[in-house]
Amino acid sequence: MPTIVVQRPKLAWHEKIFLSGFLNGMRITLGHAIRTFKTLRGSKTVVTMQYPEQKWDESLPEHYRGAPTLVTDEHGRERCVSCQLCEFICPPKAIKIIPGEIPSDDPWAKVEKRPREFEIDMIRCIYCGMCEEVCPEQAIFLRKDYAITGTSRAEMVHDKEKLYEIGGVRAGLVNKWNDLK
Amino acid sequence: MQSLLASFDLPLLIASLIKIVFLVFLVILPMVAYSVYAERRVSAIIQDRVGPNRTGIPLTLLGFKKDIQIFGIGGLLQPMADGLKFILKEDFTPRSVNTFYYWLAPCLTMVPALMTAAVMPFGSELDLSWAGLGAPFKMVIADLNVGPLYMFAISSLGVYGIVLAGWASNSKYPFLGGVRASAQMISYEISLGLSIIPAIMIFGELNLGKMSAYQDANGWLLLPFWGEGLSLSRLVLLVPIVISFVVFSISLFAETNRTPFDLPECETELVAGYHTEYSSMKFALFFLGEYAAMIIGSGLAVTLFFGGWSIPFGPWLSEWTGLQFHYEAGNTPFYTGLLHIGTFFAKIVGCIIFFVWVRWTLPRFRFDQLMKLGWLVFFEVALLNVFLTALLLWLVPLK
Numbered sequence: 001m002p003t004i005v006v007q008r009p010k011l012a013w014h015e016k017i018f019l020s021g022f023l024n025g026m027r028i029t030l031g032h033a034i035r036t037f038k039t040l041r042g043s044k045t046v047v048t049m050q051y052p053e054q055k056w057d058e059s060l061p062e063h064y065r066g067a068p069t070l071v072t073d074e075h076g077r078e079r080c081v082s083c084q085l086c087e088f089i090c091p092p093k094a095i096k097i098i099p100g101e102i103p104s105d106d107p108w109a110k111v112e113k114r115p116r117e118f119e120i121d122m123i124r125c126i127y128c129g130m131c132e133e134v135c136p137e138q139a140i141f142l143r144k145d146y147a148i149t150g151t152s153r154a155e156m157v158h159d160k161e162k163l164y165e166i167g168g169v170r171a172g173l174v175n176k177w178n179d180l181k
Numbered sequence: 182m183q184s185l186l187a188s189f190d191l192p193l194l195i196a197s198l199i200k201i202v203f204l205v206f207l208v209i210l211p212m213v214a215y216s217v218y219a220e221r222r223v224s225a226i227i228q229d230r231v232g233p234n235r236t237g238i239p240l241t242l243l244g245f246k247k248d249i250q251i252f253g254i255g256g257l258l259q260p261m262a263d264g265l266k267f268i269l270k271e272d273f274t275p276r277s278v279n280t281f282y283y284w285l286a287p288c289l290t291m292v293p294a295l296m297t298a299a300v301m302p303f304g305s306e307l308d309l310s311w312a313g314l315g316a317p318f319k320m321v322i323a324d325l326n327v328g329p330l331y332m333f334a335i336s337s338l339g340v341y342g343i344v345l346a347g348w349a350s351n352s353k354y355p356f357l358g359g360v361r362a363s364a365q366m367i368s369y370e371i372s373l374g375l376s377i378i379p380a381i382m383i384f385g386e387l388n389l390g391k392m393s394a395y396q397d398a399n400g401w402l403l404l405p406f407w408g409e410g411l412s413l414s415r416l417v418l419l420v421p422i423v424i425s426f427v428v429f430s431i432s433l434f435a436e437t438n439r440t441p442f443d444l445p446e447c448e449t450e451l452v453a454g455y456h457t458e459y460s461s462m463k464f465a466l467f468f469l470g471e472y473a474a475m476i477i478g479s480g481l482a483v484t485l486f487f488g489g490w491s492i493p494f495g496p497w498l499s500e501w502t503g504l505q506f507h508y509e510a511g512n513t514p515f516y517t518g519l520l521h522i523g524t525f526f527a528k529i530v531g532c533i534i535f536f537v538w539v540r541w542t543l544p545r546f547r548f549d550q551l552m553k554l555g556w557l558v559f560f561e562v563a564l565l566n567v568f569l570t571a572l573l574l575w576l577v578p579l580k
Binding site for chain 1: 223225226227228229230231234538539541542543
């Protein structure tokens with residue numbers, strides 16, 4: 001087997017006692033310090049984002065996984081038919097659905113079911129997006145809201161009203177309940 | 182009783198008390214707090230980060246347009262927030278510790294560090310004759326004639342705090358930290374002590390205040406460019422002085438447990454070293470003691486090698502501007518006294534920035550390398566340097 005003998009580099013005396021290494025290191029750190037200090041003056045930072053004042057919001061990608069929400073369709077109908085698939089798939093069990101019946105005099109009576117209660121515990125939610133993936137009605141979407149805060153545990157549970165408020169309207173997508181299409 | 186009371190020099194006592202309060206509470210403790218802040222900010226800019234830039238006086242709440250920002254950097258109240266945090270944190274004492282020594286250890290690191298400040302001449306003298314006080318006050322708490330000896334004697338007690346902390350914590354990481362600290366501090370005390378002998382030989386003096394006065398008149402040891410400093414002898418003596426300065430400053434790094442010699446508390450190996458089991462104000466005392474030791478150490482380095490409180494080229498500046506910038510015993514104007522105090526602390530601030538700069542540049546030594554460096558290199562170099570100085574002093578004697 002051929003072997004390669006790597007020659008050790010010949011070190012000068014100042015390299016042997018780490019003098020040049022020390023001075024070089026000090027020079028490099030001083031350079032960084034001065035450069036960063038110059039950009040820092042007047043609180044203008046080049047790389048670091050000053051969070052509450054500056055945010056990524058405009059440049060969040062389309063596929064960003066923020067808070068899960070419920071959406072209504074263009075007719076104002078709740079998309080959710082409370083099939084509870086999202087409740088069963090949810091890994092941290094953050095979703096709780098109590099299904100309810102749609103009365104027969106309702107214009108959407110043929111949909112038969114809608115959620116009576118729909119709660120997502122935002123303390124448990126891990127923003128995995130499985131609920132969105134599994135939903136056959138495309139009723140649950142992960143929006144771009146990421147700063148979900150509250151002062152109590154109860155406040156961190158998003159109820160149906162809150163979910164629709166964040167979710168808003170999504171047109172198209174699923175048209176099977178639309179008589180005209 | 183009457184005679185005993187009469188034997189006290191009351192004005193001296195009061196003056197000393199004022200000096201103690203000024204130096205410890207108005208200078209050293211705030212300096213410690215702000216050197217922690219400097220550490221965080223300088224480390225941040227060295228690593229291209231921002232650092233703590235938010236905590237400030239919230240003037241915007243009171244209707245002002247902007248918060249106070251000196252030099253355009255915010256966060257100047259961060260030390261206060263840190264201090265408040267330390268006070269409010271839970272003071273937790275683990276059940277397995279040896280309580281008495283566990284409580285004693287933080288004090289034993291803090292007290293020696295502050296005690297050494299007593300002999301530090303932080304200014305020349307302050308002429309308060311305009312306030313009706315006659316003789317000018319010497320800006321040193323205790324004008325001892327054995328300044329450096331006293332300093333080494335007291336500061337070497339600091340190792341007890343660390344060893345006790347390591348032992349009393351009854352836990353393996355603090356124990357290893359304590360063992361390392363004691364070995365390291367004892368080894369480096371030797372080269373630290375030996376390295377200043379050449380300086381003392383040149384001064385012919387052990388009084389730190391007189392050393393500063395000598396350097397003020399005749400040029401700093403490392404900058405002998407005025408007064409008698411312009412003689413051949415002083416220029417030749419620069420060689421041993423530079424050697425002794427290098428040995429002294431590196432030993433000082435080891436003595437104050439700073440990177441690259443921070444083995445007693447290296448995070449990657451020993452969690453936090455000897456203060457792993459400490460929390461809240463007891464931990465803060467270790468922290469304060471460490472930084473106070475750093476400040477006092479810098480003070481000694483400044484006094485020995487950088488002229489203490491003396492303004493560079495003082496006699497020249499006095500001649501040139503007509504104002505008095507140099508020290509003249511008993512005849513130093515008030516403004517010069519203040520300037521000297523400012524100069525001294527400015528020099529210390531420079532030293533601390535250097536400490537921080539080195540910390541965030543160099544990697545840590547291995548323990549055997551550290552011991553080898555102390556015993557096989559610095560000890561010999563410092564010892565030979567003493568003889569070299571003696572030889573040079575004999576060949577080219579000082580005036």
